[in-house]
Amino acid sequence: MNSARSNPISTVAMHGVLILYTLIALFPVFVILINSFKTRKKIFREPLALPDAESFSLVGYQTVLKQGDFFLYFQNSFIVTVGSLTLILLFGAMAAFALSEYRFRGNMIMGLYLALGIMIPIRIGTVAILDMMVSTGLVNTLWALILVYTAQGLPLAVFILSEFMRQVSDDLKSAGRIDGLSEYTIFFKLVLPLVRPAMATVAVFNMIPIWNDLWFPLILAPAEETKTLTLGSQVFIGQFVTDWNAVLSALSMAILPVLVLYVIFSRQLIRGITSGAVK
Amino acid sequence: MQKPRIRWHIAVFLAPAVLIYTSVMIFPLFNTLRLALFQKVDQERVYVGLENFRTLFFDPTWSEQFWNALANNFWFFLIHMLVQNPIGIALAALLSHPRLRFAALYRSAIFIPTILSFVIVGFAWKLILSPIWGIAPSMMDAVGLKSLFAPWLGKEEYALTTLAMVSVWQFVGIPMMLIYAALLSIPEEMLEAGEIDGVTGIAAFWKIKLPLILPSIGIISILTFVANFNAFDLIYAAQGALAGPDFSTDILGTFMYRTFFGFQLQLGDPHMGSAIAGAMFAIILVGVCLYLFGIQSRMRRYQL
Incomplete structure (x- = not known):
């Protein structure tokens, strides 16, 4: 019924915009999380690389849990x-x-x-x-x-x-x-x-x-x-502002519980907002 | 005539909520406004009338900071209105497209920054924008814009706008969700009627949908207003209580915190802190009243 309202080009454009914005929304979280698992050297040298066998390190988490x-x-x-x-x-x-x-x-x-x-x-x-x-x-x-x-x-x-x-x-x-x-x-x-x-x-x-x-x-x-x-x-x-490993790990540890809660409750939350409960 | 018996259960049902709400919210609110009329002189609380407000608005040592914080706060609010809400509306318009796939996925992902605490958001962006780490400069280099990079959070002229944009990034999910809900409630027949008259696509958005979601835009505006004039956490997490560089990111919330608790060599002053709280209260009250009597009552409610 809606054929008049959608054509392939605009569909692609819509997905493009949404994917772009999704990347903007998730990028900082992603950068923090991956770098919290890397050695200090790799954090600075290749901030956008995923942790691999060579760069993997938990030293930040160790500092956080100790201190x-x-x-x-x-x-x-x-x-x-x-x-x-x-x-x-x-x-x-x-x-x-x-x-x-x-x-x-x-x-x-x-x-x-x-x-x-x-x-x-x-x-x-x-x-x-x-x-x-x-x-x-x-x-x-x-x-x-x-x-x-x-x-x-x-x-x-x-x-x-x-x-x-x-x-x-x-x-x-x-x-x-x-x-x-x-x-x-x-x-x-x-x-x-x-x-x-x-x-x-x-x-x-x-x-x-x-x-x-x-x-x-x-x-x-x-x-x-x-x-x-x-x-x-x-x-x-x-x-610990100069200890980048510790800061990134502390941030990740603060992100994690909220993210877990969100995954569990997001449907409820979104349904709540969209059902007009805040009107 | 039967004498009405006292229905105790009503009192029992109401009592806990009313008690907590009154004693922890309403009473302190008025007590704070009352404290703003006093000043401490030789360890004694003296009634000084509106003297604290006079100091706040006109005494150069205070007024400069106050007007600075107020102006910054308005700029902060303006950026939210001009950037956050239009982006939110645009995203909602895309998401509400009837045959869009993965809409739920996009929606959930874009909402994620909103659930993070200001501390996380403030530090994460501070790290990303930091010239030491170099993520932002190297990314801008990749698209050939390296010359535009500056240590935005450290420059007086950019810091506030940068923080406002970070806050926009964090909260865009809220207008998106509310507008999305409003768009979904528009009946299909209306859009089809428009289609028959040849109004489709973008024209349908401007001519049919936008007028119908105006009440929701009003609600987001007032929510943004109240949240912005009561903001504190992001500035404090990213720039500290001094709202540097050189108070260029100071807003009413951080100003009140500094005044109330003191910082460095200045002692905390609860009475001046209360006066600032009083000013914030007045601003929020004016905003809410303008909305309720000026905008909401005049807005046409369409019977959907």
């Missing part, structure tokens, strides 16, 4: 990300249920109040957030980060989830109420399982910014034992 506590950083990032996502999803879904299911005075205003945070970045309040974390003793703990990311993620989560919860059939909930289920049971047993796809979308949206954030780890939790992977690699690379 930086990357497993600890990784663990911290993991705890912060999973902790924040859990709270965002649980509390966000609860609030979204309250707003979409019940009619009560102030419903509208509460919804608008929670939506304010979608557009206003939480970083503006950093000075007072640090003040508060210092006075509550939460500074340099992972809790500080988890709380901040939860607050940051809740507005969009409530917004998206309440849109989806409005679509859950009323008959189902009425049937539950007739059977004498409590409101809590209805929420956890009936509604939550039905909005799982929306929850996954919210989780994927929040995951990457939280994992990659540099600002709050730098300000709220810069201590050695609470460094996240992003901050840890930033500090490590800053110290």
Whole structure:
């Protein structure tokens, strides 16, 4: 049906442009990854060559593993990300249920109040957030980060989830109420399982910014034992700036977990964006 | 009349989210704006009204840095609007072509830079553009453009634009995805109707698709605006808190960080830091309001 709209020349041209841009997008990542496996000499002499038997070297990775506590950083990032996502999803879904299911005075205003945070970045309040974390003793703990990311993620989560919860059939909930289920049971047993796809979308949206954030780890939790992977690699690379093997290896080690997560969740992420969840 | 009973479960459902959101986001936001009205004098917090803002805008020692950061920030935003969003739209237009093969593959690959952290992106580009390593100069040599190479990140006149382009490289995936989604939602009948009237190919894009995706372009613009005026990480990762060379890459985020925490010999000043945060808040608020009342409400929503 679309024969009028495509001819071989334009198809080739389209692929050409897309391949070119794909190369631009992937080239830096590729260069970093291949050079992290090469000896220092080869990194400089043949930066674009793939590592072979002669130029292969893991010396950079050895430095990284010896000098930086990357497993600890990784663990911290993991705890912060999973902790924040859990709270965002649980509390966000609860609030979204309250707003979409019940009619009560102030419903509208509460919804608008929670939506304010979608557009206003939480970083503006950093000075007072640090003040508060210092006075509550939460500074340099992972809790500080988890709380901040939860607050940051809740507005969009409530917004998206309440849109989806409005679509859950009323008959189902009425049937539950007739059977004498409590409101809590209805929420956890009936509604939550039905909005799982929306929850996954919210989780994927929040995951990457939280994992990659540099600002709050730098300000709220810069201590050695609470460094996240992003901050840890930033500090490590800053110290080893002349050791190219170590820098390239540290970069590769920081790229890898995100890339793995992306491969696992990319379909979810893309479906989430393209289904119009951010409109 | 029956007395309405209090439905406690509503409160229970709302409480955790409202509590965390209020105490960690809304309250500190207003507290920061309040702190901007104080100054520390002899270890005591004194109310000074709008004095900090006067210092920030007009006192030469501060205002020079502030206006520099603000101007840089606008340039940073402008490059995103002029480069990132058009490229994103063009890529989306290509990807949404109905019979394009490997579309999903291209889409996933082009989105990869967006998922990387600023630290990785900042350092990776710093290495690639570095004259010591020589990847960029030797590649430009290969296409005969070696004379155009300069250590871009080290030159005052190029550094900010270079970093903005790096940021464009990283985030082009977001407008691409959003526009792609918008293009897919255009019904096939509309395009076929255009085809019957002889509007095909590029003309179909300009005359039919572009007007229909204008609301999405509005959304990307405001998202870009908020993200740019709140940016910090990339500049910090690539050029450090001093946003060198000679503050030529300083934007509001790095300026606020430096002021708040201090650097080298200057002590941190939370009150001036708050004042800068207040200015950022005002700018973002103006931008969002302009969008909501000026652009979005006037934009025609087509019933698709």
